[in-house]
Amino acid sequence: QITLKESGPTLVKPTQTLTLTCSFSGFSLSTSGVGVGWIRQPPGKALEWLALIYWNDEKRYSLSLKSRLTLTKDTSKNQVVLIMTNMDPVDTATYYCAHRDMGIYDDAFDIWGQGTMVTVSS
Amino acid sequence: QSVLTQPPSVSAAPGQKVTISCSGSSSNIGNNYVSWYQQLPGTAPQLLIYDNNKRPSGIPDRFSGSKSGSSATLGITGLQTGDEADYYCGTWDGSLTWVFGGGTKLTVL
Numbered sequence A: 001q002i003t004l005k006e007s008g009p010t011l012v013k014p015t016q017t018l019t020l021t022c023s024f025s026g027f028s029l030s031t032s033g034v035g036v037g038w039i040r041q042p043p044g045k046a047l048e049w050l051a052l053i054y055w056n057d058e059k060r061y062s063l064s065l066k067s068r069l070t071l072t073k074d075t076s077k078n079q080v081v082l083i084m085t086n087m088d089p090v091d092t093a094t095y096y097c098a099h100r101d102m103g104i105y106d107d108a109f110d111i112w113g114q115g116t117m118v119t120v121s122s
Numbered sequence B: 001q002s003v004l005t006q007p008p009s010v011s012a013a014p015g016q017k018v019t020i021s022c023s024g025s026s027s028n029i030g031n032n033y034v035s036w037y038q039q040l041p042g043t044a045p046q047l048l049i050y051d052n053n054k055r056p057s058g059i060p061d062r063f064s065g066s067k068s069g070s071s072a073t074l075g076i077t078g079l080q081t082g083d084e085a086d087y088y089c090g091t092w093d094g095s096l097t098w099v100f101g102g103g104t105k106l107t108v109l
Helices: none
Strands: A003-007 A018-025 A034-041 A048-054 A059-061 A069-074 A079-084 A093-101 A116-120 B009-012 B018-023 B035-039 B046-049 B063-068 B071-076 B085-093 B097-100 B104-108
Touching: A003 A093, A018 A034, A018 A093, A018 A116, A034 A079, A048 A069, A048 A079, A048 A093, A048 B097, A059 A069, A059 B097, A079 A093, B009 B018, B018 B085, B018 B104, B046 B063, B071 B085
Parallel strands: B009 B104
Antiparallel strands: A003 A018, A018 A079, A034 A048, A034 A093, A048 A059, A069 A079, A093 A116, B018 B071, B035 B046, B035 B085, B063 B071, B085 B097, B085 B104
16 A cells, blocks of 8 residues: 655745655555655645655656755655755745656656645744 | 646546547657656656557456547546546657646546
8 A cells, every 4th residue: 555644844944945755655666667756845836846856766756846945865765855944934835745647647747645734934 | 727628627427438538740649659647646657558549467358558540548447436546647758858737637426
């Protein structure tokens, strides 16, 4: 059974750096075709894709946020870390991580974490 | 403003059928698989449809997907009050970035 869980601060100040961790189980990020993505959702608004890291350490970033985002993975700990710099109140959102397996569902995020709400305020 | 265009809302009566459209371009829907997600109130999104028209195990066959050119459609038959949710389409855009539609709120009257 695949599960993912996001963790990190619930409140950050403007200009600070946000670090979120996605801890997962039920799969390995060293398996060919597997990836973990990050998606966020401001209150009452639509989903916005942020970034994706693959088993081979290839990374994809949202073009509009690329300069502020960094993704890393720790295969031994079954974790993916998302770093977002220069936080602004418009970054207030629920942040989700999600599993992707190209060998099963081709182009889709099949399992999502429960999400973690991050508020940016002074 | 999302790259993929969905109607903000749709509604229908219990037992009826509804369709939700997702319009894009050749750089996204036209050349990539489309997936659909259901987000019940206060919960994380759940995969409903992948590869344009396939259902993961556990998803009822009341949910269907199709794609034609640069547009995709989600269909739901036999509407139930429990289907009230936000629905999102998603796909690759230019194969390097993923995009979601703006979401559609389904109301079962």
